[in-house]
Amino acid sequence: MTDTKQPIVEIKNLSKSYLRGIQTIPVLENINFDIPEGEFLALMGPSGSGKSTLLNLIAGIDKTDTGTIMVGGLDITSMTETELAHWRAVHVGFIFQFYNLIPVLTAFENVELPLLLTWLSRKERREHVEMALQMVGLADRMDHYPSQLSGGQQQRVAIARAIVTDPTLLVADEPTGDLDRVSAEDILGLIARLNQEFGKTIIMVTHDPHAAEKAHTIRKLEKGILNAHP
């Protein structure tokens, strides 16, 4: 549907394998595809198909063996660890299956965490955090610790943390995998809203066909090979 738009992610000849003992296990083989800006893409596939690995590579938290990944015109495969860390802080928001909030920090402090890497003042940080928490509907829970929140609420805090820096790309790895049906629906609605209202490019890995239905595009990975465009 968005093929006419400029691609924000361009993947060329991407391969990745892992060493298990002395054995080399190929995970991704010769992947080539583009993701247009503003896309909501669902990556599906059975366990071990390489979808999380592909997501990690696009998000710059793992290194390719061969091939290139261009994000927003930048070749992230040629970046050093430090450059990648800086790039991730500015351009990528992460949503994980298990929320991955820091348990000793309040909802406010968890959302504020990525902003500590910016030059924003304390007041500006507060404004950004309050806005992000408002967007996910948790403005009244900002002083709560993760243990005082439900799974769905924790995932919303994680989403607020992902969007607080206003990244160009949002990556979500099984964002509803640890949630009940109602909370999952709620979170999927929120993610879809971020795409529709704020134009965020979203790449979501999921097992759940119902969750994948929310996406504009579904791509399937099987044994490290990306199926042809549907």
Added chain:
Amino acid sequence: MHILKLIFRNALRHKLRTFLTILGITIAILAFGILRTLVNAWYSGVEASSSTRLITRNSISLVFSLPLSYKEKIRQVPGVKNVSYAIWFNGTYISEKNFIPNFAIEPKTFLELYPEYLLPEDQKTAFLRDRKSAIVGRKVAERFQWKVGDTISLKGTIFPGTWDFVLRGIYYGAEKSADETQLFFHWNYLNERLKKTTPRRADQTGVYIIGIDNPGQAAEISEAIDNTFKNSLAETLTETEKAFQMSFVTMTEAIVTVVQLVSFMVIIIIMAVVANTMAMTARERIGEYAIMKTLGFGGWHIAVLILGESLVITLTGCVLGIVLTFPAARYFGNTMGNFFPVFSVSTITIFLDIAASFLVGLIAAAFPTWRAVNIRIAEGLRRIG
């Protein structure tokens, strides 16, 4: 929200574990401080010695005496300002457990050479006037609740018999390092009695104490004194007071070395304990560190978190240990005052406590930090869930 806040909250995450680790460090720092103070107490005589005093003794051994006639010859050696003499008496007060270091001295010159022993003027005059009198240090007077005017009876060991003295003065140390645990009486009183009982032991002294103006000439003056008595019946060995005191410490050097080794062992043991705590902590939080790295935090942020937490724990224990060292040292000083006239915690000991705590904190966190900083994000994330 600042990194510092996160460090403190992390440190308090496992309250019992942190409390026990801090308790261990507190005890280690306390033990280290007391052992270092013990070593310092051993060297207190050396530290208190003056660079303007020389000691001349019999070159064979301190056990052998020197003739009193040497006094005038020593006084004539160029560079010598003043000469006094003293002999170890080793009298016992009631029983041996009441040990008091006691010496027969030539009082006038002795007090001139030891200005660090402060005696009220009236007590000094009374002491100099009365040949059967004695003076004691403040700590001895407090220990036996003696007052000026009391009669003190010592049982002679080297010089047999019962020796009665009238206490004419109680001296105070001008400096912290001055020994306030001694008893001094007139050499003349001893000598007069020896003349009657064992004349061959009379007119002898144990050491000469020599005052000089220029410490830089100590070696030349010592050599000149010893040359004066070369090939005589009692050849001399002259050395600085510091070297003289050091020779006593050297006799017990093995004990001092063991105490020093134990003090360092305590630190090494606590280092292992803290390293274990930090290793457990870092292993438990490896997923969180991976999350932080994912969000864009660099390796040095992670290092600051782990090292900071380690330092918060060790320095808290250090502060508590230092605070407890003072009353503990006072208690030891009171109970072992007979053996250690000066038992006070030095500034260097405090600095060593702090340095040891820093070192323990940094070394204990080094390996966990290295692991956390170098773990691949994808691998760290796999540990969650």
